[in-house]
Amino acid sequence: MQTIEVKTKSRPSTVYCGKGAAEKARDILRGKDVFVVTDANVFRLYEKWAGDMFGDAPICVVPAGERHKNRGTLFAILDKMLDARLNRGSVLVALGGGVVGDMAGLAASLYMRGIHAVQVPTTLLAQVDSSVGGKTAIDHRGVKNVIGAFYQPEYVLCDPMFLHTLPPRELRCGLGEIVKTGALDADILDKLEKNSDRLFDLSFMEDVTADCVRFKAGVVEKDECERNGLRKCLNMGHTTGHALELFYGRRSHGEYVLIGMYFESIIAERKGVCSRVYAEQLRALIQKVIGRIPKFRNIGEAARVALFDKKNEGKNEVSLILPKTRGGFAEAKLSIGDYVGMIEEIGGGVL
Amino acid sequence: MQTIEVKTKSRPSTVYCGKGAAEKARDILRGKDVFVVTDANVFRLYEKWAGDMFGDAPICVVPAGERHKNRGTLFAILDKMLDARLNRGSVLVALGGGVVGDMAGLAASLYMRGIHAVQVPTTLLAQVDSSVGGKTAIDHRGVKNVIGAFYQPEYVLCDPMFLHTLPPRELRCGLGEIVKTGALDADILDKLEKNSDRLFDLSFMEDVTADCVRFKAGVVEKDECERNGLRKCLNMGHTTGHALELFYGRRSHGEYVLIGMYFESIIAERKGVCSRVYAEQLRALIQKVIGRIPKFRNIGEAARVALFDKKNEGKNEVSLILPKTRGGFAEAKLSIGDYVGMIEEIGGGVL
Numbered sequence: 289m290q291t292i293e294v295k296t297k298s299r300p301s302t303v304y305c306g307k308g309a310a311e312k313a314r315d316i317l318r319g320k321d322v323f324v325v326t327d328a329n330v331f332r333l334y335e336k337w338a339g340d341m342f343g344d345a346p347i348c349v350v351p352a353g354e355r356h357k358n359r360g361t362l363f364a365i366l367d368k369m370l371d372a373r374l375n376r377g378s379v380l381v382a383l384g385g386g387v388v389g390d391m392a393g394l395a396a397s398l399y400m401r402g403i404h405a406v407q408v409p410t411t412l413l414a415q416v417d418s419s420v421g422g423k424t425a426i427d428h429r430g431v432k433n434v435i436g437a438f439y440q441p442e443y444v445l446c447d448p449m450f451l452h453t454l455p456p457r458e459l460r461c462g463l464g465e466i467v468k469t470g471a472l473d474a475d476i477l478d479k480l481e482k483n484s485d486r487l488f489d490l491s492f493m494e495d496v497t498a499d500c501v502r503f504k505a506g507v508v509e510k511d512e513c514e515r516n517g518l519r520k521c522l523n524m525g526h527t528t529g530h531a532l533e534l535f536y537g538r539r540s541h542g543e544y545v546l547i548g549m550y551f552e553s554i555i556a557e558r559k560g561v562c563s564r565v566y567a568e569q570l571r572a573l574i575q576k577v578i579g580r581i582p583k584f585r586n587i588g589e590a591a592r593v594a595l596f597d598k599k600n601e602g603k604n605e606v607s608l609i610l611p612k613t614r615g616g617f618a619e620a621k622l623s624i625g626d627y628v629g630m631i632e633e634i635g636g637g638v639l
Numbered sequence: 640m641q642t643i644e645v646k647t648k649s650r651p652s653t654v655y656c657g658k659g660a661a662e663k664a665r666d667i668l669r670g671k672d673v674f675v676v677t678d679a680n681v682f683r684l685y686e687k688w689a690g691d692m693f694g695d696a697p698i699c700v701v702p703a704g705e706r707h708k709n710r711g712t713l714f715a716i717l718d719k720m721l722d723a724r725l726n727r728g729s730v731l732v733a734l735g736g737g738v739v740g741d742m743a744g745l746a747a748s749l750y751m752r753g754i755h756a757v758q759v760p761t762t763l764l765a766q767v768d769s770s771v772g773g774k775t776a777i778d779h780r781g782v783k784n785v786i787g788a789f790y791q792p793e794y795v796l797c798d799p800m801f802l803h804t805l806p807p808r809e810l811r812c813g814l815g816e817i818v819k820t821g822a823l824d825a826d827i828l829d830k831l832e833k834n835s836d837r838l839f840d841l842s843f844m845e846d847v848t849a850d851c852v853r854f855k856a857g858v859v860e861k862d863e864c865e866r867n868g869l870r871k872c873l874n875m876g877h878t879t880g881h882a883l884e885l886f887y888g889r890r891s892h893g894e895y896v897l898i899g900m901y902f903e904s905i906i907a908e909r910k911g912v913c914s915r916v917y918a919e920q921l922r923a924l925i926q927k928v929i930g931r932i933p934k935f936r937n938i939g940e941a942a943r944v945a946l947f948d949k950k951n952e953g954k955n956e957v958s959l960i961l962p963k964t965r966g967g968f969a970e971a972k973l974s975i976g977d978y979v980g981m982i983e984e985i986g987g988g989v990l
Contacts, residue, residue, distance in 0.1 A: 297648060297649070298648070298649055359714065363710065366779065366786060367780070370779070370780055370782065370785065376865075397788065398786045398787065398788060399785070399786065400785060400787075401774065401775075401776065401784075401787045401788055401789055401864070401865075402788070402789065402864065423752065424752075425752065428717065428721070429718070429721055431721065433752075434721065434750070434751060435717060435749045435750065436749065436751075436752045437748065437749060437752055437753070437788060438752055438753065513752070513753065514727075514752075
């Protein structure tokens, strides 16, 4: 098990990564007033474990799925916190994937202006990405994560035991963010390429998870609230990926990030931001995870959704984080017409 | 005009205090994407001024009054922010009293995980207290400020021009927090006592506002998120005051704070926390602002409401910030029975 400290300005966060991380909860929560938030899927699988770990702490079970990451579920959690008469010394434990972590994290940040939060991510995606760094949010009126807070959890417990019950779709999803991290860190990229035949091995995932967390911790420490531009790099592939995710649904977030990276690597190549050789290396790695890249019907319309992505501050252009060199990136601003046209050309067509 | 810097860890805040402070908005907002939140009362009085100051920026007018400081109004503001397609570089201006400031400040903190906020407090209460220090919140299910965030505004513009349109009730309300500040700062207390015959003069209020802001800035810098206990001192009078306010309504927040302080000064005296001489000095000053202290019907029941006040972390006791010496305070924990009994004895009876 590895210990990674995330030294943010607002409050430091400790991440335990590896076998035994979840057991750390016993020490962390001893003597505390605990409130657990999980979703119906995780609860079905880990009800017994949770009972053993959290004793008689109230467990708030929310419906599973991103479509429930909304105001209604957020206030259902807050209401249960009020019912449980939590106070500012209480600890909220978010046991689940990114949706539970984002929503429960936001509830923890809002209740009495902030109680202690412990993230216990149960998906690969949440372990390598969303549980670390303090981003919390709900979706609202079709805009992803538009209401939220930066709020650091006190502890994050990334335990590979949870990966055993994950369906392949969820593993692919997490690998999406792992490959993205590789595109931002040359050492991780080397490791992924060297191990491209065992990307789906749990032992490999466990190993690379700590690398990804350490990379993300470094970024978050330097730019906690996405103010100086550095943290934006974590959005590589996300502008296009989010747009496709919102428009088409069905596939997982991480897969759409990979598809977004795939398309954007072509844009990077055409704009002369990165070499063909490197762009092809990235695309080969992406295809190792998700296979053939599909064509999308009406993709121009989907791409226009990206224009309202909240990362795009200006209103008449799209901001993309493009791959540049191994582990390096560049921010590029494209006009709406240019962006939509390229996406249509690259990803359009009828399935 | 005075400039007071609030150097908090999360982000610094600049307060302009005095004549001309509101005019500062022109410089601050130049070239920015601005969104104004105000309430119906303020809008009626300052519509022309706002049009002149904010040009064609969208103005979101919410209904006036604490009973609208709720989830519904918060999301109405957020929806209008989405409609206005605000981005992370936009600036929200909260033009109004504490309710507008709390709610709009929370909306600014939540929208895209935080956009810039400028507080333009139009009540004495908001100028001396709520607009400074970054506390934002809404009430929920009868619990005051139970959902909120610590989120520092970039600027606070405390301009006495707004005080001219305030009804006496609102001036008394602000004086409540000013007298509370006096109980925490001996210099301010001296000034209040020396000027006890002109407490209601606008020129005196203008002068003492900057003192109160400077005092509060010092507290907030040392304990931004109410974690180390120091910021708690600002809640003097509030435990009992909040309870009475929730139970009886009608009077203003600041008046209830004064009534709370009045009752709690008697508790402090009885518990040997402060001398009779000092307690009487405080009560004399309080009565200069609100006159005779009323008796309350069923006050025991009202006092029990305080048990669920969110400042009371333990569930079987009440935490009070009691006056100790001139400018000094002590935190005291009383059992439920003890507290309710004393409040009944001190403030009970039939009107």
